[in-house]
Amino acid sequence: xxxYRLAFPEVAVDFMNQDHHEFAALREKLLAxxxxxxxxxxxxxLLAELHSHTVRHFADxxxxxxxTGFPVYPVHKGEHDSVLADMAARIAxxxxxxxxxxxxxxxxxxxxxxxxxxxxxxxxxxxxxAAGKQGR
Ligand SMILES: [Fe+2]
Numbered sequence: 773x774x775x776y777r778l779a780f781p782e783v784a785v786d787f788m789n790q791d792h793h794e795f796a797a798l799r800e801k802l803l804a805x806x807x808x809x810x811x812x813x814x815x816x817x818l819l820a821e822l823h824s825h826t827v828r829h830f831a832d833x834x835x836x837x838x839x840t841g842f843p844v845y846p847v848h849k850g851e852h853d854s855v856l857a858d859m860a861a862r863i864a865x866x867x868x869x870x871x872x873x874x875x876x877x878x879x880x881x882x883x884x885x886x887x888x889x890x891x892x893x894x895x896x897x898x899x900x901x902a903a904g905k906q907g908r
Contacts, residue, residue, distance in 0.1 A: 776803045778884055780891040783899035785836065791829040792891055798822050799879055799887070806876045815872070819863050826859060837898055840905040848894045855886060 778796050782789050802818045830852040837845045866875045 774800045774804065776800045776880065776884075778888055780888045781896060783891065783895050784903035785899040787832065788836075788895060788899055791825070791832070792887070792895075795822070795825060795829065795887065798825060799883060803876065803879055806872050806879070812870060812872075815875075816867075819866070819875075823859055823863060826856060830856065833895070833898065836902050840902045842898055842901055848898055851890065851894060855890075858882075 777800065780792065780796070783792075798818065798821060802815065802822065805815055805818060834845070834849055834852065836842075837848060842848070862875070862878050865871075
């Protein structure tokens with residue numbers, strides 16, 4: 773088991789769980805690649821994949837919220853927007869500085885903590901609401 777493995781709850785919507793596990797696996801892979809001293813050219817495609825996965829996943833969650841009339845959509849959407857802005861800024865900074873240590877610390881701590889907290893709060897509530905609506 774990877775030392776970077778995260779523990780987070782399953783939510784009531786399958787595609788969300790699948791995406792969360794894919795994201796966690798990508799994060800683990802990135803951390804392993806950085807720890808192995810891989811060159812920037814080996815990190816770049818994984819970071820780009822993490823970013824595009826997140827963009828697509830957030831859009832899918834936002835569509836689910838809109839389709840089911842989730843009442844606090846703006847709050848959940850707002851957190852997605854700030855996370856994406858931070859991710860884009862961190863990636864841009866890494867491309868500019870080549871500071872693998874800063875990238876590693878951000879992925880290990882900020883991204884890991886955010887993922888677990890977000891799934892346990894907003895995603896859990898959103899999925900429960902959506903599953904209730906769709907199961908009616
Ligand atoms: Fe979310």
